Structure formats: C-alpha cells, structure tokens
Amino acid sequence: MANSRIDFSASFTQDSDEVQEMFCEVCDKHDKQYVPAEGFCEECFEYLCETCLKYHRVYKKSHTIKDKDNMPQDFCLEKCSVHQDELVKFYCQACKKFACTECKTRDHGNCGMVGHLPALVPGIENSQEVKELNENLDELMKDLGNTEKHVNINMKYVTSQETKILDTVMKKKKEILSVFEKHHKDIIQNFEKKKEETFQKLEEEKKEKIEKLQDNQRKLEKLLNDEENEIKKKIEIIKRDDMKIVQAITEETSKMKIKLKAISTELVHHQNTDQRCQLYVAMKKGQEIIEQLKPDIDKQCKDNSIHYYKVKCKAFEQNATNLQDFHKFFTYKEIHESEVPRTASYYTDIKFTCHSFSSLCLLTKDCLLITEFDSCKLIIFKDLSVSNSSYDTIH
Structure with missing residues (x-):
C-alpha cells in the first residue's frame, strides 16, 4: 500500500493554488458585500475595512x-454550524470544540481554555499533533489494506472449498x-457358470437375483444422490453466508478508506x-473521524x-445385500481454521541461502519458520506475500 504521509517541510514551499484575502466581517454580515479588510480589532476579534475601522475607532476608542x-x-473562512453568519474564530481546549464569537460567549464563558485560532496555529504544519494524525491515517490505511487482502483470500477460498x-x-x-x-457383474457371471448344470432352476434364480440387485442399485443411487444434494444445500447455505460477510466487510x-483518503x-x-x-480545523x-473509525476497523x-469444513466418505463393502447398514455414506464436519491445509510460496529472488534444513512450519498465512540443521539456527520469514521478504535469524 502506498504511503500517504504528508511532508510538511515540502508542502509549505510550494506555490499556493488559492490566494486568499481577508474581508471585512461587518460588511459581509450586514450588507452581504465583499470588502477587503484593512485592519483587525484585538478586543472584538474582527477584521474591518477602512470605513468600518474609522467608525470603530470613534465608538471603541479603548480597543x-x-x-x-x-x-x-492566519485567518479561518469556515462558517459556524450554529450561527451561519459568523466565522469560526476560536477553539476550546477543554470542550475540544470550535466556536464563533457568539458560541464563545454563550457556551465557553467559564472554560478558561479558549484560544484565538491565529494564536494557536503558528508552526502547526510541523507539530507533533499533525504528525501523529498522519501516522494514524497511515496505520489505519494499512489495517484496511490487510483486511482487504484477507477478505480477497477468504472470497477465493469460499469458492475453491465448495x-x-x-x-x-x-x-x-x-x-x-x-x-x-463390478460386484453385480461378478454375481451374474457366477450364475452363468451354474446355469449349464441346472439351467431351468438357475435361470429363475438369476432373474430373481438380477431384479433384486437392480432394485438395490436404484436404492443405492438414490441414497447417494440424496446425500450429495443434502451436502450441496448445506455448503451452499454456508457459502452464501460467508459471501455476505466478506462482501459486507x-x-x-x-x-x-474513502473517509480516510478524504x-x-x-x-x-x-x-x-x-x-x-483550515489545516487546524481539518x-x-x-x-474525531479516526477515533470513530478505529472500533469499526477492529470489528471488521x-x-x-x-x-471451514470437510467431508469424509465411509468405506463401502462389496456385500450389496446390506444397504440398510449404509444410511450415511458421507459425514460433514465443520473444522477450525487451524485444521485447513496451508501452503507457502517460495520466491527465488529472496536474498537467502539455506544449505540444509530439517523442517518447515507455516506459523501464519504470511509467516514461515525454517530450522537450519548445520548452523543450529531458526530463520523466520515475516511476509511471504512479497518476493523481497525480510527475515530474522535466531541462534
């Protein structure tokens, strides 16, 4: 999976594809007009145009x-979700919420940990918090990639198992x-030999035996067909349930993944x-989204x-007269994943030479253990899904 980590040191040296200029908040709020800001009031936390500044200095002399x-x-142009005409200007560390001027007064008057966004964001691009956020994104994307890989493996196994x-x-x-x-033919041949000695008697007996054998064969075919259909229905239900699970996942x-990429x-x-x-808000x-997704990813x-299941066939004896003893030819049994036969692929371009080994053990689907006899050591390949798999050696 590609690494989507952000390089802050590089990103801020690139040309901006969007030039922003702060506007007068008073003109925007009351007149719905865009007028470039020419100043900022530190008490009101407002950007003002030249005209509004003139009146502000008259009526707010102490500001x-x-x-x-x-x-x-470093201004923020995002509107408050509660007060549509107000800009988001503050962030409350205690409540972990953004606020406009009205929200700050109404909801965060006693918090004591409300900061003005321009005062909070200097150096944010190189902060540990952004770095950890990107690391969490990378880790979750990796987990989702692993989940997808194992889902694909399970989907293939569902079909191949059936x-x-x-x-x-x-x-x-x-x-x-x-x-x-074959047994049927042997019986007929045996009666054919005896037919010459007592033709009339054996002819009647032969007819009776053939009819009985044919009847038994029909019964046997029916038993086998019924069992085959029963197993088909059972594994079809299991397959349908398994496919629902993997498709839902x-x-x-x-x-x-779409949320994380966004x-x-x-x-x-x-x-x-x-x-x-905007970076701080994002x-x-x-x-918040990552914290919400982590339990869902763990659940997936x-x-x-x-x-996982297997079917065994009971040994069939040649005595065709005892069909009543063969009510069940096949036994269906669900098994644990650990009982499923597993194989490992060895890539010739793995940089590893093993002169002699006594045994191999596939620890997991992607992890292979080799015991090397001559040098008395263990070699562990960590990921068999790639040809340049790394490995650890234990003496």
Whole structure:
C-alpha cells in the first residue's frame, strides 16, 4: 500500500493554488458585500475595512487596532454550524470544540481554555499533533489494506472449498457405483457358470437375483444422490453466508478508506495553500473521524471469518445385500481454521541461502519458520506475500 504521509517541510514551499484575502466581517454580515479588510480589532476579534475601522475607532476608542501589515494573516473562512453568519474564530481546549464569537460567549464563558485560532496555529504544519494524525491515517490505511487482502483470500477460498468438496463427493460417488456394478457383474457371471448344470432352476434364480440387485442399485443411487444434494444445500447455505460477510466487510472497508483518503487529501490541500487555520480545523475533525473509525476497523477484522469444513466418505463393502447398514455414506464436519491445509510460496529472488534444513512450519498465512540443521539456527520469514521478504535469524 502506498504511503500517504504528508511532508510538511515540502508542502509549505510550494506555490499556493488559492490566494486568499481577508474581508471585512461587518460588511459581509450586514450588507452581504465583499470588502477587503484593512485592519483587525484585538478586543472584538474582527477584521474591518477602512470605513468600518474609522467608525470603530470613534465608538471603541479603548480597543487596540492592528493595521493591514500587522493584523493576523492566519485567518479561518469556515462558517459556524450554529450561527451561519459568523466565522469560526476560536477553539476550546477543554470542550475540544470550535466556536464563533457568539458560541464563545454563550457556551465557553467559564472554560478558561479558549484560544484565538491565529494564536494557536503558528508552526502547526510541523507539530507533533499533525504528525501523529498522519501516522494514524497511515496505520489505519494499512489495517484496511490487510483486511482487504484477507477478505480477497477468504472470497477465493469460499469458492475453491465448495469446488473441492463437490469434486470429492462426485468422485467417491463414482467409485462406490463402480464397486457396486463390478460386484453385480461378478454375481451374474457366477450364475452363468451354474446355469449349464441346472439351467431351468438357475435361470429363475438369476432373474430373481438380477431384479433384486437392480432394485438395490436404484436404492443405492438414490441414497447417494440424496446425500450429495443434502451436502450441496448445506455448503451452499454456508457459502452464501460467508459471501455476505466478506462482501459486507469489503463495502464497509471501501467506505472507511474513502473517509480516510478524504481527510488526507484535505490536510494536503490546506498545507499546500498555507491555510493554517483550515489545516487546524481539518486536523481536529480528522482526529474525531479516526477515533470513530478505529472500533469499526477492529470489528471488521474480528468479523472477517468464514466457515471451514470437510467431508469424509465411509468405506463401502462389496456385500450389496446390506444397504440398510449404509444410511450415511458421507459425514460433514465443520473444522477450525487451524485444521485447513496451508501452503507457502517460495520466491527465488529472496536474498537467502539455506544449505540444509530439517523442517518447515507455516506459523501464519504470511509467516514461515525454517530450522537450519548445520548452523543450529531458526530463520523466520515475516511476509511471504512479497518476493523481497525480510527475515530474522535466531541462534
């Protein structure tokens, strides 16, 4: 899976694809007009145009005004979800919520940990918090990739398992019928030999025996067909349930990947456009989404389980007169995943030379253990799904 981690040191040196200029909040709120801001009031936390600044200085003489060159440049243009005409300007560390001026007064008056966004965001692009957010995104994307890989493996196994079991049943069915037919022929041949001595008597006996054998054969075929159909229905139900599970996990995994990619894309966009306040907002929202997704991802991993089973055939004796003893030729049994035969692929371009070994053990689907006899050591290949798999050596 590709690494989607953001390089902050590089992103802020790129040309911005979106030039932003702060506007007068008073003109925007009351007149719905866009007028470039020429200053900033530190008490009101408002950007003002030249006209509004003139009146502000008259009616708010005690307020501190910063001109256009000194006013905060890290502004946030996101609207408050509660007050549609207000901009998001603050972040409450205690409540972990963003707030406009009205929300700050109404909901966070006693919090004591409310900060103005431009004062919080300097250096945010290189902060440990953004770094950890990107690391969490990478880890969750990796987990989803592993889940997808194992879902694909399970989907293939669901189909192959059905094919293998049905092939086994069909082959055993043919073998049983072949044994039965051979025995039938042997009986007929035996009566043919005796027919010459007592033709009339044996002819009648032969007819009776053939009819009985044919009746028994029909019964046997019916028994085998009934059992074959029963096994088909059973594994079809299991297959349908397994496919529902893996398909549902695949759909949920895709949805979660889309959410995580959206977070990562938004982070990169705000970094590349020097939008630190927007980056801060996106970072906090991304953290909330990741915390919400983690239990769901863990649940997908736990739910990613299918049924495993096998069918055995009872040995069939040639005595065709004892069909009543063969009510069940096949036994169906569900098994644990650990009982499923596993194989490991060895890639010739793995940089490893083993002169002699005493045994191999496939610890998991992707982990292979080799015991090397001559040097008395253990070699562990960690990931057999790639040709350049790394390995550890234990003496």
